[in-house]
Amino acid sequence: MMHFFDAVYSITLLFCILSGLFVYKRLNASANVIFILVLLAGLTEYTGNVFSFFKINKAPLYHIYSLLEITLMSVFFLMTIKKYKKKYAIICFSFWLTICIINAQCFQPITKFNSYMLITESFVIIIMSLYALYAILSSDVVNVFRDNSFWIWTVVLLFWSGTFFYWAYIELFYKEGIKFIKLITYFQIVINILFYLGIGAVFLRYPGKLKTK
Amino acid sequence: MSNSYAVLIFVIGTLIMMLFAFTLVIFLIIHKKKRYEHLLEKQQMANDYQTQLLQSQLEVQEQSFKYFSEEIHDNIGQLLSIVKMQLYNIRNNSKEQETITKATESNELLGKAITDLRNISHTLNSAFVSNAGLADAIEKDLEYIRSAKDVSCTLHRSGEERDLGNERELLIFRIIQEAIGNAIKHASPTAIDIYLEYRQGGALNVMIQDNGSGFDMSEKMNGGIGLNNMHVRAGLLKGIIEVSSIKDRGTIIALEITAEVA
Numbered sequence: 349m350m351h352f353f354d355a356v357y358s359i360t361l362l363f364c365i366l367s368g369l370f371v372y373k374r375l376n377a378s379a380n381v382i383f384i385l386v387l388l389a390g391l392t393e394y395t396g397n398v399f400s401f402f403k404i405n406k407a408p409l410y411h412i413y414s415l416l417e418i419t420l421m422s423v424f425f426l427m428t429i430k431k432y433k434k435k436y437a438i439i440c441f442s443f444w445l446t447i448c449i450i451n452a453q454c455f456q457p458i459t460k461f462n463s464y465m466l467i468t469e470s471f472v473i474i475i476m477s478l479y480a481l482y483a484i485l486s487s488d489v490v491n492v493f494r495d496n497s498f499w500i501w502t503v504v505l506l507f508w509s510g511t512f513f514y515w516a517y518i519e520l521f522y523k524e525g526i527k528f529i530k531l532i533t534y535f536q537i538v539i540n541i542l543f544y545l546g547i548g549a550v551f552l553r554y555p556g557k558l559k560t561k
Numbered sequence: 562m563s564n565s566y567a568v569l570i571f572v573i574g575t576l577i578m579m580l581f582a583f584t585l586v587i588f589l590i591i592h593k594k595k596r597y598e599h600l601l602e603k604q605q606m607a608n609d610y611q612t613q614l615l616q617s618q619l620e621v622q623e624q625s626f627k628y629f630s631e632e633i634h635d636n637i638g639q640l641l642s643i644v645k646m647q648l649y650n651i652r653n654n655s656k657e658q659e660t661i662t663k664a665t666e667s668n669e670l671l672g673k674a675i676t677d678l679r680n681i682s683h684t685l686n687s688a689f690v691s692n693a694g695l696a697d698a699i700e701k702d703l704e705y706i707r708s709a710k711d712v713s714c715t716l717h718r719s720g721e722e723r724d725l726g727n728e729r730e731l732l733i734f735r736i737i738q739e740a741i742g743n744a745i746k747h748a749s750p751t752a753i754d755i756y757l758e759y760r761q762g763g764a765l766n767v768m769i770q771d772n773g774s775g776f777d778m779s780e781k782m783n784g785g786i787g788l789n790n791m792h793v794r795a796g797l798l799k800g801i802i803e804v805s806s807i808k809d810r811g812t813i814i815a816l817e818i819t820a821e822v823a
């Protein structure tokens with residue numbers, strides 16, 4: 349069953365990458381950032397599979413990916429939110445980086461799975477997404493359906509809201525070996541699948557208005 | 562913390578987070594949709610108001626045209642006819658050759674003036690277009706221009722002619738008049754060609770082409786009252802009007818009225 353979910357997840361990720369490639373010339377700068385993020389996610393996941401096959405510790409891979417992910421997400425929000433100021437992005441990023449350094453030094457070294465980093469990452473991205481939605485709510489943009497950035501913010505918010513508690517409890521669940529662990533993991537994979545399907549679908553909507561600037 | 566308690570927090574926490582995010586997005590979509598609809602409604606109302614205002618302006622203009630037309634026909638025309646008769650009497654009763662010659666020449670000039678005035682009176686009167694029909698009204702107007710302004714004017718008619726309704730024909734006629742008037746006033750053309758094409762399926766294309774001095778599109782497109790009037794009238798016809806001009810080469814004004822409207 350796990351193999352099936354993993355396979356569907358890999359195919360969805362591939363669909364998302366191919367969607368981005370298909371409309372690559374039509375993507376604007378901020379969409380390109382998301383596309384790079386998807387490419388990196390794909391690279392990390394497929395490399396992670398290879399590492400698993402050769403029984404190599406893949407935790408460092410996720411540490412690096414998390415760092416790149418939060419950086420690219422910060423850049424994306426900076427590019428798409430009209431009211432968003434550079435200093436907010438820098439504050440969010442710095443806050444998260446400090447937590448990461450403390451975490452790597454004191455709790456989860458680079459050889460261990462970085463769930464605490466992911467909790468703070470979720471928190472920061474949820475805050476940025478909420479701010480983005482607040483910005484569009486108070487902006488003059490009336491037809492949000494045509495605004496691709498709105499759909500990306502929505503997909504990002506739903507994804508990180510759905511995974512926040514997973515990162516908070518995953519270590520405990522695995523340590524305790526609770527009986528629902530598989531079900532919870534399936535649920536998380538489904539959320540991942542929906543996320544990449546959503547992003548892939550938004551890519552295919554291009555060219556559309558992405559920037560609210 | 563017991564395992565079941567942790568699972569419960571995970572499930573409830575995840576559900577609340579996702580529900581919150583979902584509700585927020587739905588609220589935002591509904592809010593924006595309502596604002597969008599409200600904005601569309603406001604725009605529609607503003608457009609309707611603008612159209613009504615323009616229609617009223619044009620109606621007032623038409624009434625003024627009618628008043629001038631009647632004044633010219635009934636008063637000035639009558640007075641000039643009396644003057645013509647008196648000149649005729651002077652010519653018949655006079656014995657001096659010089660007086661006879663001058664009276665004859667004045668009578669001829671007066672005759673031409675009366676004819677021109679009658680033509681102006683006709684073209685100003687909206688009933689003239691409805692009585693004669695669009696194409697014939699244009700022909701009459703061109704006849705007057707040919708005689709009065711020394712400009713070669715030709716109407717090219719194609720397609721099966723049909724009645725478009727008095728109001729629409731009058732609007733089209735006024736657009737053509739405005740275009741010709743503008744050309745004569747500002748571009749000093751030697752030739753004006755009007756193409757009236759009744760297309761299959763009910764659409765109508767009108768093109769007014771002159772070989773005058775033309776104008777710089779970037780400079781004059783937003784300013785002229787004449788051009789604005791044409792756009793207003795085209796808007797009332799729900800037609801599309803395009804103006805293209807090249808300096809020293811002339812101007813083309815194309816009006817396209819779609820089948821549904823025509």
